[in-house]
Amino acid sequence: MKHVSIPSGADLGALYRQVAGDYPKFFKMDVLSKLGFLLTEMLVADETDRFQPREDRAVLVFSREGCVANDRHYAASMADFPSPALFVYTLPNIVAGEIAIRNKYAGETSAYVLEKYDEEQLWALVREAFQDRCTQSAVVAWIDCPSDTVWQADAWLVSREEILK
Amino acid sequence: MTKVFCTGCGVVTPVGNTPEAVFLAVRAGRSALQLYPAQPEPYMASLLSREGFNGPSFFEHIAVEAARKAVAQAGLDPSGPRVGMVLSTIKGNVEQIDSEDVSLAAAAIRIAAKLGVTSKPVVVSNACISGLAALIQGMRMLRSGAYDHVIVVGAEVQSRFIVTGFQSLKALSLQACKPFDAARDGLNLGEAAAAMVLSTQNSLWELVDGAVRNDANHISGPSRTGEGSYNALKYLLPLVNREQLAFVNVHGTATRYNDEMEAIALDRAGLLDVPVNALKGIFGHTMGAAGILESIVSMQACDAGMVLPTQGFSELGVSRPVRVSAQEMPTNGTEFIKLLSGFGGVNGALLFRKGGAR
Amino acid sequence: MNELINELKLKVIEALNLEGMTPEDIDENAPLFGDQGLGLDSIDVLELIVLLEKNYGIRLATPQEGKEVFKSMAVMAEYVAANRKK
Numbered sequence: 063m064k065h066v067s068i069p070s071g072a073d074l075g076a077l078y079r080q081v082a083g084d085y086p087k088f089f090k091m092d093v094l095s096k097l098g099f100l101l102t103e104m105l106v107a108d109e110t111d112r113f114q115p116r117e118d119r120a121v122l123v124f125s126r127e128g129c130v131a132n133d134r135h136y137a138a139s140m141a142d143f144p145s146p147a148l149f150v151y152t153l154p155n156i157v158a159g160e161i162a163i164r165n166k167y168a169g170e171t172s173a174y175v176l177e178k179y180d181e182e183q184l185w186a187l188v189r190e191a192f193q194d195r196c197t198q199s200a201v202v203a204w205i206d207c208p209s210d211t212v213w214q215a216d217a218w219l220v221s222r223e224e225i226l227k
Numbered sequence: 228m229t230k231v232f233c234t235g236c237g238v239v240t241p242v243g244n245t246p247e248a249v250f251l252a253v254r255a256g257r258s259a260l261q262l263y264p265a266q267p268e269p270y271m272a273s274l275l276s277r278e279g280f281n282g283p284s285f286f287e288h289i290a291v292e293a294a295r296k297a298v299a300q301a302g303l304d305p306s307g308p309r310v311g312m313v314l315s316t317i318k319g320n321v322e323q324i325d326s327e328d329v330s331l332a333a334a335a336i337r338i339a340a341k342l343g344v345t346s347k348p349v350v351v352s353n354a355c356i357s358g359l360a361a362l363i364q365g366m367r368m369l370r371s372g373a374y375d376h377v378i379v380v381g382a383e384v385q386s387r388f389i390v391t392g393f394q395s396l397k398a399l400s401l402q403a404c405k406p407f408d409a410a411r412d413g414l415n416l417g418e419a420a421a422a423m424v425l426s427t428q429n430s431l432w433e434l435v436d437g438a439v440r441n442d443a444n445h446i447s448g449p450s451r452t453g454e455g456s457y458n459a460l461k462y463l464l465p466l467v468n469r470e471q472l473a474f475v476n477v478h479g480t481a482t483r484y485n486d487e488m489e490a491i492a493l494d495r496a497g498l499l500d501v502p503v504n505a506l507k508g509i510f511g512h513t514m515g516a517a518g519i520l521e522s523i524v525s526m527q528a529c530d531a532g533m534v535l536p537t538q539g540f541s542e543l544g545v546s547r548p549v550r551v552s553a554q555e556m557p558t559n560g561t562e563f564i565k566l567l568s569g570f571g572g573v574n575g576a577l578l579f580r581k582g583g584a585r
Numbered sequence: 586m587n588e589l590i591n592e593l594k595l596k597v598i599e600a601l602n603l604e605g606m607t608p609e610d611i612d613e614n615a616p617l618f619g620d621q622g623l624g625l626d627s628i629d630v631l632e633l634i635v636l637l638e639k640n641y642g643i644r645l646a647t648p649q650e651g652k653e654v655f656k657s658m659a660v661m662a663e664y665v666a667a668n669r670k671k
Contacts, residue, residue, distance in 0.1 A: 089603075142639070146635065
């Protein structure tokens, strides 16, 4: 299965210009969504029929901290003028939604929070997600970003055959 | 495929602390929605009393309470290695973000420890469909063969964080919300905890199957074509016994766009002849608890042979002729569909069926 | 008025994270929403409502009101000039 990662602290704007460049909404995203967006670009860039709408691909995002970095930004804005643009990113699953919107994935999108990166637990959850009859492949991501500059960001593109073999 | 049953339910809500009490409150139209004066602006919500509580986390407290009730009703020893736990919440302990570790994972571990659960808990945080997504996750854990019972608990407490956020989105109504009504103008927030024990052991109510689908359209605006909601319904339709389908319990937040989107999805799924109801006019939008709480109340209603009324609804205000139940109606149906939608473009649907052993 | 239009353009670029854009890139008569012009969405409307309150003391009650005010930069500037409290 294909695996990509983004080193902690990397310049995400520069990486965006390198791997995408045609999606200015990127700059409105929180760090979690930016990482998920870029990881997926790296995973699926060379797929044929890339932007054809499809329901058979799931997006499964895992982390410990969810969207806490953005939560802190929103909490800071609460003091005078609460920011709606920050508030909409105060959900750990928005990253999965951003990936679905960009790539026209109409399948399952789910966000899970685990105590730590636990391979056994994470891949058991991925296997279970394939109980959905429709799901033939999935973007699986572990993206844990306690702040805007420190993170673990790994993603895999997996097929039903690879997971259930 | 392994059949999954509900063997126990527990709730903590402002309108009652047993499934029966909540059912009776909904039937009588007894709501806990009231106007709270400042946050800094006034807001209508259904909140729990903190009286007599002085622990570190009210959120964890109500989650544990609801789960304990479900575990007791199921007669379950939660400490076995084949008992799992799934927590559904959106913001957990976020009110303490300035002082504490508000990780949802840490909260789940404390809740599991209080319940005596020894397996690793998992948190499903999938916006407003979290409760349904967590039930689906519980079903999957049982069907994987690794568990015999899974405690699925959802909880949400309100805070300045959430209230000011929804205010900034101009999504809150200052009146009691009016799902599917022509005069609806937004949602009300609510606090609650609700839990179900799911099991491979035969019981009255079966969770047949469920699906989660994305609109792939916008992170906060519902799809104009009901795409994800329709696709989630479409997944269930081959499993539904149409003559047994008592009702669809919709999300029905009472925002202009959500309810219209659901009406379009129901139309596309060919469900316009099926009664529809929404419960948020009673306890508001309880976020991480909603999917579980509204499913529990719907099971109660089906057991009583009844489609519950939609509090706040009087005149249809969506573009499709949805059969919204303004008053309670009798039903002989033994199945219902629970529907939810949320930010991030997520939608969920779950089919419940009565017919197992009591 | 031109000065105010320019000031608003800078504030909008910052508030909406319009990466790489300069005031010169924005035609003050072009629509802000829809497929032409800046292509802003419903969250951007809400963020612009915050911008007006924060910088000019103007409170808009509903996003619908916002849609009128945010037709173009020129319309927005006229509205601000006529209604500003600070």
